[in-house]
Structures are given as C-alpha cells and as structure tokens.
Amino acid sequence: MLSMDLEKLSSDINAKVSSANAKVVKPEEDGAGDSSILIEASSIKEVAQALLDSGVNVLQVISGVDYPDYLEVNYMFAKFDLANPGQFTLKLRVPDKANPSVESITSLYPAANWQERECYDMIGVTFNNHPDHRRILCPDDWEGFPLRKDYKVQDYYRGMVVNPDEKMNWADREFAKRQEEISKAQQEKSQD
Amino acid sequence: MQTWENSGEKFNPTQTAETEKLKSELLTLNMGPQHPATHGVLRVEIKTDSEVVAHAIPHIGYLHRCMEKHSENLDYRGIIPFVDRMDYLAAMNQEHTYVMAVESMLGTEVPRRAEYIRVLILELQRIASHLMAFGTYALDLGAFSPFLYAFDEREKILRLFEELSGARLLYNYIWIGGVWNDITSAQLYRVKEFCDHFEEELKKYDTLVSQNKIFRERTRHVGIMDEQMCYAYGATGPVLRGAGVKWDLRKVAPYSLYGELDFDVPVGDGDRDAMIGDCYSRYIVRMKEMTESVKIIRQILDGIESGPVIGKVPKVIKLPKGEVYMRTECPRGELGIHLVSDGGKTPYRLKVKSPCFTHTSMLPEIAPGQLIADFVASIGSIDIVLGEVDR
Numbered sequence: 309m310l311s312m313d314l315e316k317l318s319s320d321i322n323a324k325v326s327s328a329n330a331k332v333v334k335p336e337e338d339g340a341g342d343s344s345i346l347i348e349a350s351s352i353k354e355v356a357q358a359l360l361d362s363g364v365n366v367l368q369v370i371s372g373v374d375y376p377d378y379l380e381v382n383y384m385f386a387k388f389d390l391a392n393p394g395q396f397t398l399k400l401r402v403p404d405k406a407n408p409s410v411e412s413i414t415s416l417y418p419a420a421n422w423q424e425r426e427c428y429d430m431i432g433v434t435f436n437n438h439p440d441h442r443r444i445l446c447p448d449d450w451e452g453f454p455l456r457k458d459y460k461v462q463d464y465y466r467g468m469v470v471n472p473d474e475k476m477n478w479a480d481r482e483f484a485k486r487q488e489e490i491s492k493a494q495q496e497k498s499q500d
Numbered sequence: 501m502q503t504w505e506n507s508g509e510k511f512n513p514t515q516t517a518e519t520e521k522l523k524s525e526l527l528t529l530n531m532g533p534q535h536p537a538t539h540g541v542l543r544v545e546i547k548t549d550s551e552v553v554a555h556a557i558p559h560i561g562y563l564h565r566c567m568e569k570h571s572e573n574l575d576y577r578g579i580i581p582f583v584d585r586m587d588y589l590a591a592m593n594q595e596h597t598y599v600m601a602v603e604s605m606l607g608t609e610v611p612r613r614a615e616y617i618r619v620l621i622l623e624l625q626r627i628a629s630h631l632m633a634f635g636t637y638a639l640d641l642g643a644f645s646p647f648l649y650a651f652d653e654r655e656k657i658l659r660l661f662e663e664l665s666g667a668r669l670l671y672n673y674i675w676i677g678g679v680w681n682d683i684t685s686a687q688l689y690r691v692k693e694f695c696d697h698f699e700e701e702l703k704k705y706d707t708l709v710s711q712n713k714i715f716r717e718r719t720r721h722v723g724i725m726d727e728q729m730c731y732a733y734g735a736t737g738p739v740l741r742g743a744g745v746k747w748d749l750r751k752v753a754p755y756s757l758y759g760e761l762d763f764d765v766p767v768g769d770g771d772r773d774a775m776i777g778d779c780y781s782r783y784i785v786r787m788k789e790m791t792e793s794v795k796i797i798r799q800i801l802d803g804i805e806s807g808p809v810i811g812k813v814p815k816v817i818k819l820p821k822g823e824v825y826m827r828t829e830c831p832r833g834e835l836g837i838h839l840v841s842d843g844g845k846t847p848y849r850l851k852v853k854s855p856c857f858t859h860t861s862m863l864p865e866i867a868p869g870q871l872i873a874d875f876v877a878s879i880g881s882i883d884i885v886l887g888e889v890d891r
Binding site: 310339341342344365366368369371373382386393417421430444445446459 | 605732740746840851
C-alpha cells in the first residue's frame, strides 16, 4: 500500500547525509510484512531535513518498540502528494537502554512534538532540544515507562494505593490462572 | 475597505492599538476535564485576555487505559474488543483497521460477500459517526433540536448493528478472515429503506443548520487550519479535506472493495462565504460525505454476492515474524496500526496512530486570538473522541 522504492530512497539519504549509513531492512525469510529503512540514531535530524527537502511532507506517527538489546524508534513518514503518494518507515536503534536519547525533529515536523512526548512517556526515549519535554498520557510524576517489557507498576502514587485489592477482579485472575495451568498440562501431555 | 475578513489574515484582536493599551494580566482558566464542549474528558488550560484566548494548552490522558500494553498479553482475536473501545463512536472502522493489519501479515483471503458486508457496515458506521458529530456540533453552538434529529437517524443504524452483532456500540463483529455473522435480505431491504429516507433527512439538515445564518456566522472564518498547517501536523480526514485537499485513502490507496466503487471526495471549497479550512468547511465536508456514503451503500446493495462470510483462518493464530503499518480512512481521519510480531500468539507491540490525537495537537496553533466561544466551535469542528486520543 503506497509503497516506495526503498533502495533508491536509502541511497538518496546516504548521498545527502554521509553519516546516516542508511540500509533497507527486509522481513526475514519465514516472516512477512513491510520493509523499512534503518539509519544511525545520531543522524536523525539531518536525515529528516533531507526528507523534508525531497518532498516527504508528513510525519504520521512515532512508534517506539522495546527489544531485548536496544530501543527502536519508528518514524512513519508519508508523502501527501496526490500525483505521487507514498509511505515508508524510518527506523533507528538506541542501544543504551538506561539513558536513551535521540535528537528531536519538532522544529522540522511540528507533528513530532506530541508524538515524541508520547514516545518518551511510554518507552522512555529522551528527545534532546524538544520545546516541551513532558509526559503526555501519564501524570507528570509517574514512575517508569509502561511499554517497556520489564515495567512494574509502582505500589503507591502520591500516597494512594495503585491497585487496591478490593478493586481487583480476582475471579478473572483466578480464571486466567486456571486456564494457564490447563494449557500447560495439555502441552506436557502432548510432549509425552 | 481593508478589514480582517478580506485581508486573509487571522483575526487577532490582541494586536490592535486599543487593546494594547488596555492589556492586563492574563487569567488562567481550566476548561474541562468535565465540560460539555470538550466532548469527553479533555482539559484545556486557557490563558485569557478578557474574552480572547492568548494560549491554550491541552492536557490529555484522563481516559488513558493503556490499551497498547493490554494488547501485548492478549491473543490476536482477543484484541478486537479492546480496539473497539478506543473510538467508541466508530468501533466498526477501528476493528476493520486492526483486522486488516492482521490479515495482511497472515495472508488471509477474505470472501467477496464478507468484503461487501464490511464496506456496507463501514459506511453505515461513518454515517452514524458523522451524525453524532453533526448533532453535538450544533449542540455546542446552542441549537438543541438538530441533536435530536441526528439521534433519531443514528438509532436506526444502531438497531441494525444490534441485530447483526448483539451490541449497540462495541460490536466485535468484523473478525479475522471475514465477519461474524451473515446479513439477511430483510436487513438489506431495511438498509435500502433507510437510504431513501435518509437522503430526504439530509436535505432537512441542510435547511435547518447548514444554511442557518446564526450557525454560519458562528463557524465561518473561525479556526482556520490551512493546507500547510495540516501537512506540518499530519492532519487527515475531514480536517485535511476541509483545507481543500482531495486526499482520501479510499481513493488514493483503495483497500477492500473501494477500488470498484464510484464515489466523490468532497472538499472544502469556500462556498456560502466560508473560507477554505475554517470550521464551516470541516462541517460541510462531513455533511457531504454522508451523501457519498449513501451512494456507496446503494452500490453495495446492488452488487452484493452470495457466498461464505468468513474465510479459512487457523484455529490458533500465530503471525510470522515481522511488522506492518496499516492505515485506513476512519470517520475522524486516518487510523494507523503498527503491529510488530515476534512469531508468537500475542503481538510484540501494537501501536495505534490516532487521528484525534494529531488533531488535538493542532489546538494550541489555532487558539491564540480566538474568542472563547469560537474556541469551543474549533474544538467541536475537529470532532474528537477522547477514548481514541488517550487510548
């Protein structure tokens, strides 16, 4: 759907920004889905400028993903041009999970303002030189980043219990636990 | 005479000489989270200079349920009801986007009849959603009766959906591989009757609201979002089309059956003294889109084929490794689903691009210089659903 020639696009990016080191990431042999372009995290601002100059006029969404070894930030760019529409995903990887930081592109694409705030709120990537770097969906003094895989909900928020026992749906939890036990037993049986 | 109306500039009373002399401290006013004009739990921190808004800072997150985190612990079929609950006014369109993302990874083929039913349902849902937008927008601007007319018609659509899926708002009707249940010919006949009746009804709305002098004066030249601003912020749907861009994913990149159907893409053209990109343009785009939806539904009723309504799907769905970004044209704009799979039974990551989130982020840009009453008109004209903004 609206796919673009990624090989050409990545070589264009490399020609304009030498430090980008752009390459095309394809789905694995037994995999499926879209291809995308992977660039060096430090070159995002120059690459965004180059894309903006080449007519990629819309940044749709920034989606952060937490992988075991690195955090990945996906920028979904699109060309809103009726004669020549297009869409592609630009990826960058931040290996430092304790202090991840990426340059903000809000000055180029105003859409990045809230999207970067959401990415910070959920995954914990800090965006340097962002004009209004705050959490957006969670309260400002919330701890942790909910969409990290190792996230644990804090016990107390401003002295209030976050998940009080009387408000938990215990019947639901017990049901889920029982289902898990049943499926485990079935798996063991099938292995025997 | 050169006035702000024909100069093409934004009306900004804070800049005139008299107001400069009278300038005083700004007053901070919290609009919401419980406010009838914010369409849910949106809080806008407004700094006002008398009746004029100087800054507006939206605060969102009051309806944040972290659906994206929930989805990581659910199997692919179990996510559909959660996707419904994001935009509760256009649940069918939401689940369709999600289901399309899963199907594109699985490579499932959807039977023709299922595609016909899907498009029929999607367009009915679009009408229902736009009716809600129409009714509440008139309500925001002080007219009560259009709301009742709109709900009367919406009720007919919801009754049909209730018969089809068993629910009135959150359907879980579009399933991976097709739809849950077949539609009967009696129900199709009722849809046809609804179309005949609804076209007359639309003429009534046009006389009652669209041509209404008070309504037009309240909405035209207010809250202008031009083409460049829409691109910069990534606006889509009626907001982008209100700015005069003929961009509709159903035409630009047809999915499902839309490539075979004949319909127009209405854009804001500045007739009836409106300005391209103002509140009235966005409103009129929605009204014209309802006519186009009726046109699509008629073609579906003529062309619907018999056959199965659900394709072959494995009992336990496991997606291959990879990721996909799928977007479709929902009533409020383009909804995007970024689905990452690691080969397991549950998604590794599910990110939803919400059109309302994008449109809410444009409010600080258009607010400065507006009267508070006009700001209410601006919020209403982008038709936000906070369930989708916060997810």
